[in-house]
Amino acid sequence: MTRTLVVSTSYPAFAGDPSGHFVASEVEAALARGEQVTLVIPAAESPREAALGLRLVELPANVAFGAPGVAARLMEPGQRLKRAVGLMRFLLGARRSITRLSRAEGPFDHAALHWLVPSAVPVFPRGSARRVELLVHGGDARLLARLPRPLARGVIHLAATRASLTELRTMSQAQLDGLARLADLSRFTRRRVAPCALSLGGVPSRQEARAALDVRGELLLVVGRLVASKRAHVALTAASALAALRPVRVVVIGDGPERARLEAAFPHVEFTGALPRDRCLTWLAAADGLLSASRDEGAPSVVREARQLGVPVVSCAAGDLMRWAEIDPGIVVVP
Known part of the structure; x- marks a missing residue:
């Protein structure tokens, strides 16, 4: 039986x-394949x-994540x-826990590390798995781009x-291209683009x-964390003009500062605030359109969910959305 380690700073709390x-969907897929999964996450x-x-x-994290x-x-x-x-308690605790488990039971067969920073660096101890898969999402890609080169x-x-076999997996081609501009990626055994699985059962x-x-x-939705980078004000300005x-x-x-x-x-x-995932998907299924103005995205989950439910999307150019729009007439990308 394959022993798989999954490390993530984000996971459903209830x-x-x-x-x-999307991390939970990846874990469910691994369990369905018959893998024995160890999941290291903030408490x-x-x-x-x-x-x-x-x-x-x-592991204790004083609710630093969420x-x-x-x-x-x-x-x-x-x-x-x-x-x-x-944050520091979790990082140190995760590294110690992985070290202890790999010493007691031997290296894991496979480690899936969500968010290159911090799950791979600094958390993951080198040699704790035979094969490592580094999954780069939006947050860590943006952080790396903002660091001194x-x-x-x-x-x-x-x-x-991190291991003799280390795979780099990004959610979009745009993310992979961005990392290639920062560093030589030839040290990775494999590089690929593969967005995380999505589970839409019961919608x-x-x-x-x-x-x-x-x-x-007619119902238009704006869905996401209400932080400056998501540019909800741009989407709402456009919606107001239509209204x-x-x-x-x-x-x-969604909610946020x-x-x-x-x-x-x-x-x-x-403004509904943050909603349980099933309730959010119900709203999405009922919508006539989704508006997304963020430019800091790779493969936006909410856009993928909307299209799986047949909901049209109007979005600013971000990540791979231009590529998606070329083959999906239900996505309209605007400047």
Whole structure:
């Protein structure tokens, strides 16, 4: 039986929690293949239940991780020191736990490290797995791009030496190209683009979703963390211009430090706050369109979900969206 290690700083804390849902889908796929999975993640407020075949290693982190993102949580007034300490506790605890397990049981057959920073560097001890798969998402790709180039290059080269077989997996071609501009990627045994799996089981039909939510007219959604980089104000400005021409209901799903400012600027828009994943998908199934204005994306999960549900998307150019739009008429990319 293949022994697989998964390390992630984001994972659902409870049923319906959207945090790290794509990591959970990857874990479910590994379990379905018959792999024995050890999952190293930050502890939630309440202990999680482990599925059959899953060994959970939950480590204290003083709630440093979670929505709307570690950077925003670290900047929250009155919480900075506590969460900074929590971040360090998790990083050190994860490294010690992986070292202990690999020494006691031998190196893992496969390690899937979500977010190159910090899961690969500095958390993962070299040689703790025979094969390492580094999964780069949006947050770590943006962080590496903002670091001084010599530092970013050093981090990427360190990551490439985590095992004798080290694979670099990005969510988009744009991310892979961006990393290639920062460092020589030839040290990686393999490089590929493969977005994480998405699970959309149990989503109601459009008709059922609209009835459940009492949606009667045209519905446009903006979905995501309400942080500056997501540029929700751009999407809402466009939606407001459309609403001035015809009746349109505009709903924002998500929370974050930008929410109060957005609510004041767009009083006609409905803000639901963060919703359980199944509820969010119900809204998405009911929608006539999804608006996305972020330019810092690789393979946006919400766009992929919308298209799987047949919902049209209007988006700014980001990640691989231009490539997707070339083969999917349901995606319109605007400047």
